[in-house]
Amino acid sequence: MGKIDVLNGNKAAAWGAKLARVSLLAAYPITPQTPLVEYLATFVAEGEIDADLVEVESEHTALSVLQGGVFAGARTFTGTSSQGLALMYEPYIRTSTMRLPIVMALVTREVISPQTVWGGQQDAVTVREAGWIQIWCESNQEVLDTVVQAYKIAENKGVLLPVNVCYDGFSLSHMAERVEIPEQEKVDSFLPKPDITHVKLDPDKPMSVDPLTAGPMLTEFRHKQVTAMKYAKEVIEEVRQEWSQLFGRDHGGMVDVYRMEDADIAIVCMGSPAGTARVAIDEMRELGIKVGMVRIRVLRPFPVEEMQALLSGVKAIGTIDRNVSFAAGYGTSYLELRTAFGGKRMPPMIDFIGGLGGSDVTLEQIKQAIVITQYVANGGEYRDVTWFGLDEVDVDQLFDLEDQADQEVKEGIV
Amino acid sequence: MKQIRFHGRGGQGAVMASELLCHALVHEGNYGQSIPAYGFERRGAPLEAFVKLDSKPIRERTQVYEPDGIIVLDSALIVQLPIFNGVKANGFAILNSRKKMTLDDVPENVETLATIDAVRIALEVFKAPITNTILLGAFAQATKLVSLQSLSECIEINFPKKIVEKNLVAVARGFNEVQVVTRSGQLQKAEG
Amino acid sequence: MSAKVPDKLYRLTGDDVASVGKGLYVVNTGLWRYQRPVTDPDLCKRCSACYMYCPVGCKLELNTHYDTNLDWCKGCGICAEVCPANAITMYEEVGEE
Numbered sequence: 001m002g003k004i005d006v007l008n009g010n011k012a013a014a015w016g017a018k019l020a021r022v023s024l025l026a027a028y029p030i031t032p033q034t035p036l037v038e039y040l041a042t043f044v045a046e047g048e049i050d051a052d053l054v055e056v057e058s059e060h061t062a063l064s065v066l067q068g069g070v071f072a073g074a075r076t077f078t079g080t081s082s083q084g085l086a087l088m089y090e091p092y093i094r095t096s097t098m099r100l101p102i103v104m105a106l107v108t109r110e111v112i113s114p115q116t117v118w119g120g121q122q123d124a125v126t127v128r129e130a131g132w133i134q135i136w137c138e139s140n141q142e143v144l145d146t147v148v149q150a151y152k153i154a155e156n157k158g159v160l161l162p163v164n165v166c167y168d169g170f171s172l173s174h175m176a177e178r179v180e181i182p183e184q185e186k187v188d189s190f191l192p193k194p195d196i197t198h199v200k201l202d203p204d205k206p207m208s209v210d211p212l213t214a215g216p217m218l219t220e221f222r223h224k225q226v227t228a229m230k231y232a233k234e235v236i237e238e239v240r241q242e243w244s245q246l247f248g249r250d251h252g253g254m255v256d257v258y259r260m261e262d263a264d265i266a267i268v269c270m271g272s273p274a275g276t277a278r279v280a281i282d283e284m285r286e287l288g289i290k291v292g293m294v295r296i297r298v299l300r301p302f303p304v305e306e307m308q309a310l311l312s313g314v315k316a317i318g319t320i321d322r323n324v325s326f327a328a329g330y331g332t333s334y335l336e337l338r339t340a341f342g343g344k345r346m347p348p349m350i351d352f353i354g355g356l357g358g359s360d361v362t363l364e365q366i367k368q369a370i371v372i373t374q375y376v377a378n379g380g381e382y383r384d385v386t387w388f389g390l391d392e393v394d395v396d397q398l399f400d401l402e403d404q405a406d407q408e409v410k411e412g413i414v
Numbered sequence: 415m416k417q418i419r420f421h422g423r424g425g426q427g428a429v430m431a432s433e434l435l436c437h438a439l440v441h442e443g444n445y446g447q448s449i450p451a452y453g454f455e456r457r458g459a460p461l462e463a464f465v466k467l468d469s470k471p472i473r474e475r476t477q478v479y480e481p482d483g484i485i486v487l488d489s490a491l492i493v494q495l496p497i498f499n500g501v502k503a504n505g506f507a508i509l510n511s512r513k514k515m516t517l518d519d520v521p522e523n524v525e526t527l528a529t530i531d532a533v534r535i536a537l538e539v540f541k542a543p544i545t546n547t548i549l550l551g552a553f554a555q556a557t558k559l560v561s562l563q564s565l566s567e568c569i570e571i572n573f574p575k576k577i578v579e580k581n582l583v584a585v586a587r588g589f590n591e592v593q594v595v596t597r598s599g600q601l602q603k604a605e606g
Numbered sequence: 607m608s609a610k611v612p613d614k615l616y617r618l619t620g621d622d623v624a625s626v627g628k629g630l631y632v633v634n635t636g637l638w639r640y641q642r643p644v645t646d647p648d649l650c651k652r653c654s655a656c657y658m659y660c661p662v663g664c665k666l667e668l669n670t671h672y673d674t675n676l677d678w679c680k681g682c683g684i685c686a687e688v689c690p691a692n693a694i695t696m697y698e699e700v701g702e703e
Contacts, residue, residue, distance in 0.1 A: 006437045006446070032452075114625075118452070138475075171475050176433050176448040178440045178471075272475040279474050358452070360476045423640065458638040458680060490640045490699045 009172035014039035016147025024069035030084035032169035059088040071201035079105030096131030101154030118358025119169035171272035254303035256295040263292030273361040280366035318373030322355035354388030422487035427546035432463040528556035551588025639681030649693035656685035
């Protein structure tokens with residue numbers, strides 16, 4: 001049994017890095033990731049982490065410093081948000097191409113402009129095609145556990161890809177809750193020392209890293225990245241099994257599933273709204289709506305097969321997004337799900353966009369989303385995308401919830 | 415689940431108080447969630463923080479809109495802001511106020527009113543108007559949702575060493591010196 | 607599945623296609639005030655030092671003296687500090703009286 005403490009998301013991530021015995025840190029503070037840098041600096045100053053902390057002048061440098069560290073065999077950690085991620089973009093892509101197993105906390109926030117400092121998921125979803133694995137957390141416990149797991153996934157010889165541990169700015173980063181901190185020895189037994197051999201700074205065996213690369217070789221690079229991404233799915237599942245055996249906690253693998261066994265309809269979401277959705281699902285089930293949830297835990301690679309298996313049989317799907325995709329005016333999870341099903345037959349699906357710019361995705365909104373999804377499952381027509389805060393949402397006129405509950409009771413008797 | 419809203423100003427330690435309360439709840443084997451309502455954290459700017467407490471894990475990740483009660487660290491906020499907004503029926507209000515307040519001064523839905531001149535106590539204890547732990551002591555006395563003992567233990571565990579002793583005095587004085595009145599009529603004077 | 611039109615429709619042309627320049631986020635600095643500057647008109651020499659130094663620009667020039675717009679004054683006390691005539695005193699803020 002580990003130590004019980006109260007940690008906010010940033011501190012949980014810092015603890016994860018500490019337990020993973022990182023040896024090189026470099027980060028530049030940006031809201032809402034700032035406390036993470038402070039916690040890391042405190043850990044280093046007090047000698048609790050045996051690591052070098054490089055004070056850098058920008059995010060671009062932060063990630064570049066870590067790249068050099070990986071060449072020298074270090075286990076590295078950083079974190080950023082929003083505009084910091086934007087400034088990091090150039091070394092960000094190089095990290096995945098050079099197959100450097102760097103783990104980075106991505107404390108999700110809206111991107112500027114308009115000027116904002118508040119939470120949202122737009123920064124992370126914007127970079128989902130940059131070759132990083134993206135794991136999305138729902139609780140601070142999951143943040144801590146996932147940072148440790150991320151190294152095991154990233155450093156796997158078949159994967160060798162950088163991992164973003166994404167957690168919602170403010171909703172998780174600044175919210176403090178009960179977290180169990182695992183024992184160091186147990187983490188050590190789970191996570192061996194890094195052994196990076198594909199790229200190495202060794203004067204005796206000089207190698208040219210990332211030179212000008214022509215078409216055929218570049219094609220090979222991309223193909224290998226995609227292959228590794230696919231293989232990462234297996235590794236993520238293995239790591240999940242091992243973690244739950246060792247620590248007794250299971251946050252899901254590619255997806256996290258809640259009350260889907262007998263579900264008529266499904267809510268699909270990502271990040272912190274999933275917690276609120278669990279409460280909404282419990283309450284709506286009391287009223288007779290058989291609803292479950294599939295949480296997208298890993299956005300890259302996308303859980304295509306899992307989604308098809310879980311969602312083909314439901315009568316309707318409602319996705320809740322704290323982000324927008326400019327492809328067709330839907331949120332990202334809606335778009336990704338459509339792609340996952342490809343040409344295959346899929347249940348009717350509607351999208352809800354909310355929680356932008358630090359707004360809450362409230363319990364009330366998720367309950368409304370459930371009612372509307374049920375209405376669609378019953379054959380009703382509803383707008384494809386509902387923007388919470390802009391669109392008028394009146395669920396009372398769709399159907400009487402108490403009526404529905406009565407109906408369920410009657411059916412039960414028959 | 416009980417939900418509490420803190421009102422304070424940047425620099426007064428409302429967020430620290432909400433986290434300490436959360437620590438104390440977890441210390442007692444319960445679950446707590448502390449959420450700062452983030453704006454721009456400038457000294458003097460009014461801010462809110464929320465605490466949710468329950469005996470089972472709290473899964474909701476939202477702010478608090480209808481609190482069971484409020485804790486107000488700064489007396490000027492009582493007149494400056496609509497602090498009683500959304501407070502549930504049978505709610506409680508823990509106010510830092512030099513003025514004596516009665517149940518007539520607060521809305522109907524406040525069942526339990528606790529007032530304490532926390533600034534006076536803070537000036538005596540800290541030589542500075544730091545009211546957060548005093549108000550937590552008052553909260554413990556008025557609502558019994560957390561014990562003075564676990565608050566004190568968590569101060570010892572989590573606070574920097576040099577401020578532990580003074581805060582232990584502060585939380586105990588808040589606990590002992592608060593005036594609690596309830597609508598059901600009885601005036602309970604804090605017992606030593 | 608039919609694509610029903612969303613009920614929120616925005617204009618397709620003109621300045622309304624974007625929200626740039628709309629919706630100013632106002633930080634109400636008046637709420638930050640826990641001490642209030644009070645000017646003694648008899649002592650005020652109308653030198654305008656308070657006016658120059660006020661960080662939120664909330665000093666009002668009157669015929670007799672400089673006063674404070676309490677909607678925006680954040681109670682920082684700089685005016686009281688710089689006033690050469692000591693005409694401004696900071697009192698604890700107790701709301702409308």
